[in-house]
Amino acid sequence: MLKKYPIALYVTWSVALILFPMPLILLLNTSMAHSAIDQLILIDAGIVAYSWWLFEVYLSTRSLWLDRLIGLPALYFVHSTLGLGALLVGFIHWYYLVSMGQLIVLTGRTAWFMVLGIALYSVLFMSGWLVDRFKIAAQLKNTLQHFFKHQLSLWIHRLNLVAIFLIWIHVHIIGRVNIYPLFMFTFDTYSFVIFGLYLWQKLVENKHVTVGEVIDIHSISPTVVQLNIQLERSKTNFQAGNFFFLSFKNVKGLSVEAHPFSISNAPIDQHTAIFTIRQLGDFTKKLDLVNKGDKVFLEGPFGRFASIIEASSSDSPLILIGMGTDIASLLSIAQKYHHSHTIKVIWTTKNESERYYHQDFEALVTGNFDYVVQNHRLNRAQVKEMLTVEELQTGQFFIVGPAFGVIGLKKMLSAAGVNKNNLIDERLTM
Numbered sequence: 001m002l003k004k005y006p007i008a009l010y011v012t013w014s015v016a017l018i019l020f021p022m023p024l025i026l027l028l029n030t031s032m033a034h035s036a037i038d039q040l041i042l043i044d045a046g047i048v049a050y051s052w053w054l055f056e057v058y059l060s061t062r063s064l065w066l067d068r069l070i071g072l073p074a075l076y077f078v079h080s081t082l083g084l085g086a087l088l089v090g091f092i093h094w095y096y097l098v099s100m101g102q103l104i105v106l107t108g109r110t111a112w113f114m115v116l117g118i119a120l121y122s123v124l125f126m127s128g129w130l131v132d133r134f135k136i137a138a139q140l141k142n143t144l145q146h147f148f149k150h151q152l153s154l155w156i157h158r159l160n161l162v163a164i165f166l167i168w169i170h171v172h173i174i175g176r177v178n179i180y181p182l183f184m185f186t187f188d189t190y191s192f193v194i195f196g197l198y199l200w201q202k203l204v205e206n207k208h209v210t211v212g213e214v215i216d217i218h219s220i221s222p223t224v225v226q227l228n229i230q231l232e233r234s235k236t237n238f239q240a241g242n243f244f245f246l247s248f249k250n251v252k253g254l255s256v257e258a259h260p261f262s263i264s265n266a267p268i269d270q271h272t273a274i275f276t277i278r279q280l281g282d283f284t285k286k287l288d289l290v291n292k293g294d295k296v297f298l299e300g301p302f303g304r305f306a307s308i309i310e311a312s313s314s315d316s317p318l319i320l321i322g323m324g325t326d327i328a329s330l331l332s333i334a335q336k337y338h339h340s341h342t343i344k345v346i347w348t349t350k351n352e353s354e355r356y357y358h359q360d361f362e363a364l365v366t367g368n369f370d371y372v373v374q375n376h377r378l379n380r381a382q383v384k385e386m387l388t389v390e391e392l393q394t395g396q397f398f399i400v401g402p403a404f405g406v407i408g409l410k411k412m413l414s415a416a417g418v419n420k421n422n423l424i425d426e427r428l429t430m
């Protein structure tokens with residue numbers, strides 16, 4: 001991931017880790033240098049933890065400009081790593097720093113334990129750190145998910161804001177800190193600006209998401225529906241392989257929460273967006289309640305597949321490997337780039353009834369476009385049989401599918417000699 005976005009990602013990390021907390025640390029250290037020199041490092045640890053949590057809140061707004069620079073998966077990765085880092089640094093602060101004020105201790109400790117609980121919960125339910133790698137964790141999540149649904153998880157995760165508010169109070173009641181007006185002013189400015197941006201994104205910007213109208217929704221296999229949307233305002237400018245967070249706020253019985261789905265059509269006509277959706281859980285199964293004419297809200301577009309393709313040489317073949325429904329984004333890429341690039345598509349499906357895009361891919365087959373579909377996932381032997389040495393060495397691999405499958409295939413391709421920088425995927429579970 002690093003080599004794909006070296007500068008933007010390094011800059012994001014540097015701002016988050018150092019530049020953002022630095023003004024607060026400098027202000028406090030110069031003010032307290034005489035009164036608490038021996039405790040400054042522990043005090044700074046608290047400032048660093050608070051700053052990282054604030055930065056995390058900003059990242060949770062999924063800003064489009066940052067997605068363009070580093071991509072949403074990298075953004076989520078920075079978000080979650082910062083959160084865990086802040087937990088550790090925050091621990092050093094409250095465990096080793098002695099305070100006499102009961103309320104100061106209570107607010108600080110409560111906030112830290114709250115964040116710890118939320119982090120443990122989120123590692124299982126909201127990240128792929130465990131579930132993408134350990135089957136037992138995935139099974140546990142699946143079992144518990146009947147009650148701990150994604151929407152409930154979002155609300156539990158939002159309790160971090162309450163913890164941050166407690167830390168804000170904690171700082172305001174520390175007598176030896178709140179006497180420095182410049183520090184307090186800067187501290188409050190940080191807090192209010194970040195919360196302001198968060199509320200702006202939730203309450204105002206979200207209202208300005210692109211609005212579309214359902215022009216068709218129908219089944220294309222026993223488990224998959226195709227959703228065609230007419231975009232009312234064509235300010236979206238989506239690219240091949242992008243994804244949007246879709247929500248239906250006016251459909252009775254369907255949750256209002258936004259879910260990510262990839263564009264399946266090439267961006268030839270910016271007024272039509274086609275989505276291919278597997279009906280597997282609470283939200284997707286209830287899409288049967290959606291009718292022609294219903295309004296749909298689209299947040300995005302997100303994703304960097306097209307910008308990576310356009311930034312790299314058109315001599316490198318594109319190897320598009322899709323598992324199941326996730327092939328959708330690759331169809332869009334195939335349709336967009338089949339004239340300009342050599343492309344090989346490998347689609348693995350459960351069975352013949354799930355090959356709803358077979359004819360669309362077949363129609364693209366030429367000397368420069370190769371397409372294979374099969375009923376089971378690729379294995380080690382097939383990786384070597386189906387891909388030429390040149391493809392393994394120079395190809396750009398775009399891999400989409402369930403996290404387990406993607407991680408496994410990336411390992412196989414890497415073992416077969418593919419450079420890790422040429423293995424591109426867009427799992428949002430890091």
Ligand SMILES: Cc1cc2nc3c(=O)[nH]c(=O)nc-3n(C[C@H](O)[C@H](O)[C@H](O)COP(=O)(O)OP(=O)(O)OC[C@H]3O[C@@H](n4cnc5c(N)ncnc54)[C@H](O)[C@@H]3O)c2cc1C
Nearest residue numbers: 150258259260261262276277278281282283284325328428
């Ligand atoms: C970048 C991206 C692109 C995707 N593109 C497609 C696509 O083109 N077609 C398709 O069928 N599916 C796609 N998905 C998966 C799709 O978002 C989930 O299947 C859907 O949100 C499941 O919702 P559910 O309530 O029906 O199922 P549930 O059983 O509630 O959830 C199944 C899994 O989806 C995840 N999930 C649930 N809700 C959300 C949410 N609001 N945001 C993020 N993750 C969530 C959870 O981790 C959960 O484990 C994509 C996912 C991502 C991250």
